[in-house]
Amino acid sequence: MPAKSLPQPTPETAMFWTKAKQHELWLQKCEETGKFFFPPRPASPFTGGPAVWERVSGRARLVSFNIPHRAAPGFEGEAPYIVAIAALDEGPNMLTNLPGAAPDPTTLKIGARLELTFEDRGDFSIPQFRLADSQ
């Protein structure tokens, strides 16, 4: 069975993956507007000006999801599995598989609160979000 995909960081994204490995979520923030953005970029997409890295809360809510029945490489044993979009309280959207949640659309509610967790995979840690009441 193929392994789940791993990222290959670039100079612009290395900070993100280095911090993730330490189980911390760091995003870039536009220095001028104070707005966070994701994915990482060489400059602020709001102004073209400089961006600074900052640790974010990891608090988010569920804004969309689907449940693929055909597996991507490495997900064969899990299909159907959840792919979801988490909107961080700081603004940007990120992906998650909602670890611990059943792939049952009747129990997944748009707007549900999510909290940050990490999935260790090979040499990387993948940021994930789980339902906040699943603890």
Added chain:
Amino acid sequence: MKEIVIVGAAETKRLGIIPDQSVMGMAVESTLSALSQAGLRITDVDGVAGVLPVVDFAFTLGIKPRWIDSTMVGGCSNMFHIRHAMAAIQTGRADTVVIVHAESARSRQGSPSYAREPASLMGQFELPYGLLMPDTRLTLPAMAYLDKYGLGEADLAEVPVAQSRWANRNPRAFRPELLTVDDVLASPMISWPFHKLECCPVNDGGGALVLTSLERARDLNLTYRPVRIAGSGEAVETPGTPFMEDLTSSRAFRDASAEAMRAAGITHADVDHLMIYDPFAHTPLYGLEDMGFVERGGAVDFIRSGATGPGGSLPMNTNGGGLLYVHTGMYGMYALQEAVRQVQGRAAAQVADVTTSLVLGLGGMFAAAGSVVLQKSN
């Protein structure tokens, strides 16, 4: 400014499953067929545009272009090519342009592979979460849309149901059966809430368009009346759906269609026929609202009312659409071909008196949009 017209428009004779023709074979067949409609020969062509390798294509046919465009923004690339070719002809960089498309997505005959670089944005931030194919990557924002307007699975199913009334009248449709909501919901689940009949098939096929100036068209021995390209628009937004500005609306849809309509000087009331690129059932809902034909959240009710079907006020996706007619991976060419046929009065399911057709193409995962207004020429 010179008026630009389409003087040839042809698809491959066969569509769907074509194991005995390569990508280049289908490209050549449809190009020769489109040129013959205009009484033109290969030696008349001085511009070539397409996603397939343009140099290989020109070499294969012995074309010596003085202008090429290989813009690749996914399924709406051919809409971009039309827009760029118009400018090329208007500025004297080319006189006669072939825009060509062919894909062997089903049979994989001479078909390129799609590399997914682990250092790309997709490779770093989507693929690790098990998002690989468009049936997951492109459908992902749909739940945000459905939830926002209190809609569910059965509402999404209205899209293929409505389009099946067109496909059923089209002998070339890959999925010609009349469908009910129950049929759609009973088809296999692909990626909840999308069932098989809410996802395009994977097909083989090709098509070509021949563009020139109206002035030159008057000297040609044309099989069909030339179709005027009255306006165009192009826009790009995002490499992936999680990063859309609004999960329930496409900025690229809004910007490209608004520019095309503005350039053509038309209003919504002028549109007799509409094509909205539909690789999956949600994109016509986004398109109808983003183009301003219906209010936010109103697209499902509009479609359910029959407005987009035969005899309706806004006939849409009249070949059956990407969902039911054909989908080779980049469907834009087939949406354009159907719009040309409708304006020329030769479509399989012909709408009465089409003067103006509006086409909205989607590229990638809500990455890009290209829009074109086609009109009867005087």
